[in-house]
Amino acid sequence: MRAMAQKLETVESFSRGLAVLRSFGGVRSLTITDVSDRTGLTRAAARRFLYTLCGEGLARTDGKNFELTAGVLELGHAYLSGMSELETVRDILQDLTLEIGESASAATLDGHDIVYVARSPARHRIMTVGLAVGSRLPAHAASMGQALLARMHHNELEAFLQTSPLRALTPQTLTTRAALKERLALVRARGYALVSEELEIGLRSIAVSIEGRPRNATLAINLSAQSARISEAEMVETYLPRLMHAARRVQLSGG
Amino acid sequence: MRAMAQKLETVESFSRGLAVLRSFGGVRSLTITDVSDRTGLTRAAARRFLYTLCGEGLARTDGKNFELTAGVLELGHAYLSGMSELETVRDILQDLTLEIGESASAATLDGHDIVYVARSPARHRIMTVGLAVGSRLPAHAASMGQALLARMHHNELEAFLQTSPLRALTPQTLTTRAALKERLALVRARGYALVSEELEIGLRSIAVSIEGRPRNATLAINLSAQSARISEAEMVETYLPRLMHAARRVQLSGG
DNA sequence: CGTAATTGTTCGATAAACGAACATCAAGCC
DNA sequence: GGCTTGATGTTCGTTTATCGAACAATTACG
Numbered sequence: 001m002r003a004m005a006q007k008l009e010t011v012e013s014f015s016r017g018l019a020v021l022r023s024f025g026g027v028r029s030l031t032i033t034d035v036s037d038r039t040g041l042t043r044a045a046a047r048r049f050l051y052t053l054c055g056e057g058l059a060r061t062d063g064k065n066f067e068l069t070a071g072v073l074e075l076g077h078a079y080l081s082g083m084s085e086l087e088t089v090r091d092i093l094q095d096l097t098l099e100i101g102e103s104a105s106a107a108t109l110d111g112h113d114i115v116y117v118a119r120s121p122a123r124h125r126i127m128t129v130g131l132a133v134g135s136r137l138p139a140h141a142a143s144m145g146q147a148l149l150a151r152m153h154h155n156e157l158e159a160f161l162q163t164s165p166l167r168a169l170t171p172q173t174l175t176t177r178a179a180l181k182e183r184l185a186l187v188r189a190r191g192y193a194l195v196s197e198e199l200e201i202g203l204r205s206i207a208v209s210i211e212g213r214p215r216n217a218t219l220a221i222n223l224s225a226q227s228a229r230i231s232e233a234e235m236v237e238t239y240l241p242r243l244m245h246a247a248r249r250v251q252l253s254g255g
Numbered sequence: 256m257r258a259m260a261q262k263l264e265t266v267e268s269f270s271r272g273l274a275v276l277r278s279f280g281g282v283r284s285l286t287i288t289d290v291s292d293r294t295g296l297t298r299a300a301a302r303r304f305l306y307t308l309c310g311e312g313l314a315r316t317d318g319k320n321f322e323l324t325a326g327v328l329e330l331g332h333a334y335l336s337g338m339s340e341l342e343t344v345r346d347i348l349q350d351l352t353l354e355i356g357e358s359a360s361a362a363t364l365d366g367h368d369i370v371y372v373a374r375s376p377a378r379h380r381i382m383t384v385g386l387a388v389g390s391r392l393p394a395h396a397a398s399m400g401q402a403l404l405a406r407m408h409h410n411e412l413e414a415f416l417q418t419s420p421l422r423a424l425t426p427q428t429l430t431t432r433a434a435l436k437e438r439l440a441l442v443r444a445r446g447y448a449l450v451s452e453e454l455e456i457g458l459r460s461i462a463v464s465i466e467g468r469p470r471n472a473t474l475a476i477n478l479s480a481q482s483a484r485i486s487e488a489e490m491v492e493t494y495l496p497r498l499m500h501a502a503r504r505v506q507l508s509g510g
Numbered sequence: 511c512g513t514a515a516t517t518g519t520t521c522g523a524t525a526a527a528c529g530a531a532c533a534t535c536a537a538g539c540c
Numbered sequence: 541g542g543c544t545t546g547a548t549g550t551t552c553g554t555t556t557a558t559c560g561a562a563c564a565a566t567t568a569c570g
Binding site: 072 | 272389
Binding site: 264266267268287288291298299302319456 | 518
């Protein structure tokens with residue numbers, strides 16, 4: 001798609017503006033010069049885009065510092081509100097959490113990452129970084145990522161592997177194409193992805209993909225737990241049946 | 256802020272692009288002509304912006320229909336990730352839900368709406384429309400909205416009332432400035448906002464705002480229940496103490 | 511099949527966006 | 541306090557990015 005953009009007319013100022021919006025990631029407040037540094041735009045350009053965001057109600061300024069407003073969430077909401085099945089997915093995930101006492105999530109693939117689209121957290125946090133809708137994690141190291149990659153057509157998967165860094169997050173992360181391909185073959189054979197300590201030390205999760213969805217709207221759901229609390233065998237034995245039942249419910253709901 | 260934009264240099268193409276992005280709200284898939292109709296842009300302009308979104312990985316197309324991708328969530332995430340206190344807020348809301356068995360939420364004001372920034376849903380859904388982070392509701396009819404409006408400075412509140420439609424969502428909604436002002440005075444005097452069936456028939460909720468936050472970063476939390484399950488008096492007696500305790504925890508956490 | 515309407519696209523013209531230069535502010539030193 | 545230097549914010553003539561009218565392609569209907 002990025003290659004495609006080379007041949008078709010686009011609006012460069014829109015891209016630049018989006019870069020300005022993204023430059024707020026992780027920080028609350030930025031000056032014109034901060035944004036200029038983060039985006040590579042001139043201060044004059046950064047200023048114009050920031051004032052545009054303010055004019056749209058997406059940012060505010062005290063004259064020196066700029067902050068995004070909650071109105072920005074409306075942009076993400078444009079995507080979520082187009083997914084009519086998402087309410088049902090949330091309810092089903094919540095049932096899972098009540099039943100099992102562990103966090104349940106749904107994610108889709110975007111580039112080399114999974115993106116969380118729904119979450120039902122358990123009371124006890126198990127990852128060092130809190131996850132929310134919109135959070136991204138490297139697909140190769142995440143159970144939902146592997147479940148979705150396993151379903152990709154061969155050419156698509158090759159393209160993914162050619163361009164994905166396969167970064168090591170822990171000593172357990174699969175960082176070679178051969179290792180990941182072997183794992184994905186196993187995922188395909190078993191019908192689920194089980195990931196232990198590849199994403200984070202102490203984290204184990206199991207995922208399945210939702211069948212019957214269009215190729216460009218794939219979705220996976222998972223359950224995560226601390227690896228000290230449950231063995232792989234036990235996760236398969238006690239979590240997997242319920243997870244597959246939930247997946248079936250999502251599928252039957254038109255999800 | 257919108258008036259301010261008249262005097263300052265902005266990038267009109269960025270605004271137009273954002274309008275294209277927003278035009279996907281509520282639908283999954285749009286053609287060039289659909290977007291043109293929804294935004295008032297020419298088909299040629301709509302096409303350029305759509306292809307820009309595709310080039311940024313925020314949309315994809317089969318050559319005819321365009322859909323947003325999950326990458327759009329990254330834009331909303333730019334706002335959420337700048338709120339360092341949000342993880343703690345989520346945890347605290349979840350404690351509330353576990354304790355009481357009802358949905359707990361946090362929201363901020365944006366224009367005439369509240370915008371949900373965190374949610375801990377109860378198992379039983381109580382509103383006809385599911386809420387998620389990024390969901391917006393009219394502030395005047397929502398308990399968190401009233402809690403936040405009650406804390407506004409006089410001039411600010413007057414400006415809000417001058418421009419807000421005060422739309423009736425139910426026969427109980429407060430739709431006159433006088434009625435709303437009277438309610439807000441009561442909210443101020445009591446220290447909490449109690450809203451019954453003003454937002455939706457069958458829905459009762461109680462909210463408090465978080466003290467000690469900067470004027471432009473106000474936050475409120477609430478508990479919602481079916482009005483048939485709990486009376487106003489009982490909500491005040493059993494929910495309010497816990498809600499205020501949670502608010503205190505949020506405040507002390509730097510939230 | 512032929513016609514009309516609708517939808518998607520091209521490219522010369524225009525005006526929107528650009529950034530170099532200027533103005534203002536802040537910090538440090540005497 | 542005054543002066544100098546460096547950093548930050550802004551202005552406006554110039555440039556080029558974006559524009560939409562007109563054309564091409566596709567679809568729908570009789």
